[in-house]
Amino acid sequence: MKSRIPVILLACGSFNPTTNMHMRLFELARDHLHQTGRYRVIEGIMSPVNDNYGKKGLVSARHRVAMAKLALETSDWIRVDPWESEQETWTETVKVLRHHYNESLRVFQSKEFMRNKHPTERSTGESLSCQQSVLPELKLLCGADFLQTFKTPNLWKEEDIKEIVEKFGLVCISRAGSDPSQYIQESDLLTKFQHNIFLVKEWIQNEISATQIRSALCRGQSVKYLIPDSVIAYIAHHNIYTEESERKNEGDFLQPLKLHNTTINPLSD
Numbered sequence: 001m002k003s004r005i006p007v008i009l010l011a012c013g014s015f016n017p018t019t020n021m022h023m024r025l026f027e028l029a030r031d032h033l034h035q036t037g038r039y040r041v042i043e044g045i046m047s048p049v050n051d052n053y054g055k056k057g058l059v060s061a062r063h064r065v066a067m068a069k070l071a072l073e074t075s076d077w078i079r080v081d082p083w084e085s086e087q088e089t090w091t092e093t094v095k096v097l098r099h100h101y102n103e104s105l106r107v108f109q110s111k112e113f114m115r116n117k118h119p120t121e122r123s124t125g126e127s128l129s130c131q132q133s134v135l136p137e138l139k140l141l142c143g144a145d146f147l148q149t150f151k152t153p154n155l156w157k158e159e160d161i162k163e164i165v166e167k168f169g170l171v172c173i174s175r176a177g178s179d180p181s182q183y184i185q186e187s188d189l190l191t192k193f194q195h196n197i198f199l200v201k202e203w204i205q206n207e208i209s210a211t212q213i214r215s216a217l218c219r220g221q222s223v224k225y226l227i228p229d230s231v232i233a234y235i236a237h238h239n240i241y242t243e244e245s246e247r248k249n250e251g252d253f254l255q256p257l258k259l260h261n262t263t264i265n266p267l268s269d
């Protein structure tokens with residue numbers, strides 16, 4: 001798979017908590033991209049959203065990052081990155097993509113530098129064309145409900161959506177209740193960049209939702225086999241999901257709505 005384009009998959013979301021389905025998204029996306037014959041997925045990154053996002057029931061990023069780390073202990077290619085959660089405030093997804101893209105370029109360049117410094121370490125018989133490394137691409141990974149939020153008024157800036165689909169690309173996994181292909185047809189912008197949007201159909205439907213996991217936990221019901229045992233133990237140990245935690249940010253607007261909605265915030269741009 002040497003001449004294929006290396007791809008890093010980035011999933012942005014609450015991960016409150018990380019579920020088995022969040023991890024399946026990466027596996028499904030990787031299989032799909034490999035099947036195109038054009039890509040080689042080299043890394044998966046889970047980026048839990050900043051506490052200032054303002055979503056109801058969003059527990060502290062410290063816990064969400066810790067739970068994601070535990071959940072991903074069994075993966076040899078997906079990792080959690082706390083950068084987004086450690087910023088002063090909520091960050092637009094396109095800026096998170098820019099950050100991770102720049103990071104990947106930095107890693108790429110330092111690897112190239114090492115390769116050029118130690119040319120003798122190249123495997124014997126490797127042709128000169130094989131020695132030219134291909135720049136990695138970074139693609140946003142999401143579920144179909146996430147794609148659907150692009151049309152929520154004031155939630156996303158048009159130019160951000162354009163940059164995501166034009167410059168980076170999107171891998172979208174099916175989810176009951178959302179029809180991503182119809183939604184793409186309804187949008188001129190998404191239709192224009194359709195070649196950069198990969199729709200993945202999950203045939204083994206799995207409707208785990210983090211909200212339902214939290215509800216079950218609050219009621220004292222079992223969530224075993226829906227989220228990893230290590231995450232269940234962490235939640236129990238820190239008593240994370242309670243009726244009180246579910247009331248966090250209740251009635252609040254999401255931060256992107258506050259920033260982009262002129263009727264909520266007349267001074268915003």
Ligand SMILES: Nc1ncnc2c1ncn2[C@@H]1O[C@H](COP(=O)(O)OP(=O)(O)OP(=O)(O)O)[C@@H](O)[C@H]1O
Pocket residue numbers: 011012013014015016019021022025141142143144145146173174175176206207208209210211212
């Ligand atoms: N069952 C699922 N099928 C497909 N995509 C999913 C599924 N669960 C989560 N995702 C995707 O994972 C990403 C992160 O989602 P998120 O953290 O909001 O989880 P969630 O289960 O949707 O939680 P919540 O119920 O709190 O919204 C999003 O892109 C979302 O679309």
Ligand SMILES: NC(=O)c1ccc[n+]([C@@H]2O[C@H](COP(=O)(O)O)[C@@H](O)[C@H]2O)c1
Pocket residue numbers: 012013014015049053055091092093094146155156157160256
């Ligand atoms: N304008 C934007 O960049 C924008 C708007 C809404 C949500 N988001 C992101 O999408 C993700 C949505 O997560 P949830 O599905 O858990 O609400 C979060 O990572 C959030 O930061 C980005």
Ligand SMILES: [Zn+2]
Pocket residue numbers: none
């Ligand atoms: Zn969600």
